[in-house]
Amino acid sequence: MGAVVKRLLIVPFLVVLALFSGTVAAGGADTLFAASLAGLDGKDVNLNDYRGKPLIVNFWARWCAPCRTEIPELVQLQNEFGKRGLNVVGVGVEDDPVAAKEFLAAYGVNYTIGLSKKKGVWLMQALGNAQALLPYTLVIGRDGEIVVSKLGPFKKEDFEKIAEQLLQ
Numbered sequence: 001m002g003a004v005v006k007r008l009l010i011v012p013f014l015v016v017l018a019l020f021s022g023t024v025a026a027g028g029a030d031t032l033f034a035a036s037l038a039g040l041d042g043k044d045v046n047l048n049d050y051r052g053k054p055l056i057v058n059f060w061a062r063w064c065a066p067c068r069t070e071i072p073e074l075v076q077l078q079n080e081f082g083k084r085g086l087n088v089v090g091v092g093v094e095d096d097p098v099a100a101k102e103f104l105a106a107y108g109v110n111y112t113i114g115l116s117k118k119k120g121v122w123l124m125q126a127l128g129n130a131q132a133l134l135p136y137t138l139v140i141g142r143d144g145e146i147v148v149s150k151l152g153p154f155k156k157e158d159f160e161k162i163a164e165q166l167l168q
Contacts, residue, residue, distance in 0.1 A: 029144050031126045032057065037091060037114025040101050045114035047089070052142055054086050054166035056159070059124050059136040061093045062103045067135045070153040071107045078111040081163040088112070093120035093134065141166060 032047055039045040047057075058074055060067035071090075078088045088111035094100045095117045104113060121132045128149050129136045139148040139162050148162065 029127075029138070029140050029146050032123060032138070032140075033144070035119060035123055037116045037119060038097065040097055040104070040113050040115070042097075045089070045112055047114070050087050050089060050140075051144055054142055054163075055138075055140040056086065056088045056162070056166075057091060057138040057140065058088065059091045059093060059120060059129075059134055061134055062099065064134040066153040068107075070135050070137075071104075071109065073154065073156045073159055075108055075110055076156065077159045077163060080160075081167065082111075084167050086163050086167060089114065091116075091120050091123065093117050093124075093132075139166065 033051050034048065036044045036046045036048075056074070056077070058070065060071065074088050074090065077086070082088070090104075090109065090111060090113045092100050092113055092115040094115045097115055100113070100115055124132045124136050127136075127138060127146070129151055133151055135151075135153055137148075137150050137154060138146055139150075141147050147166070154162075
């Protein structure tokens with residue numbers, strides 16, 4: 001096989017690998033499960049409550065254009081797969097609960113949201129997103145292991161495939 005053909009076969013594989021993988025710091029999801037964030041209702045959102053459950057954790061902010069595109073996909077995902085046991089949790093890299101609540105209401109968000117700019121940034125960095133760029137999504141299996149970490153928005157089809165795999 002020629003060098004050009006090999007390169008053409010390897011490049012798509014590397015792109016897919018880069019899209020659906022990430023470096024996770026030592027401790028993996030344990031760092032996430034140890035955290036609690038401010039809920040929109042003023043009560044803490046303890047992420048440990050989601051241990052042992054199929055989980056998608058999405059880090060977002062109001063000012064993040066790709067996040068605004070991705071949030072409706074997460075709403076649909078929760079609608080479609082929530083009854084089967086999938087949990088979606090949004091981590092808002094935000095400190096203003098009033099503004100966040102208004103923003104989320106406009107999108108009809110139906111999944112759990114925790115807010116904290118400082119802790120959200122720290123969590124992203126501890127979980128493999130060193131530059132704390134958004135959106136950042138973690139997919140965690142029932143065993144508590146991070147299956148996928150992805151920087152950048154997911155597409156609806158990708159979310160659906162992942163949800164099906166998590167629920168098997």
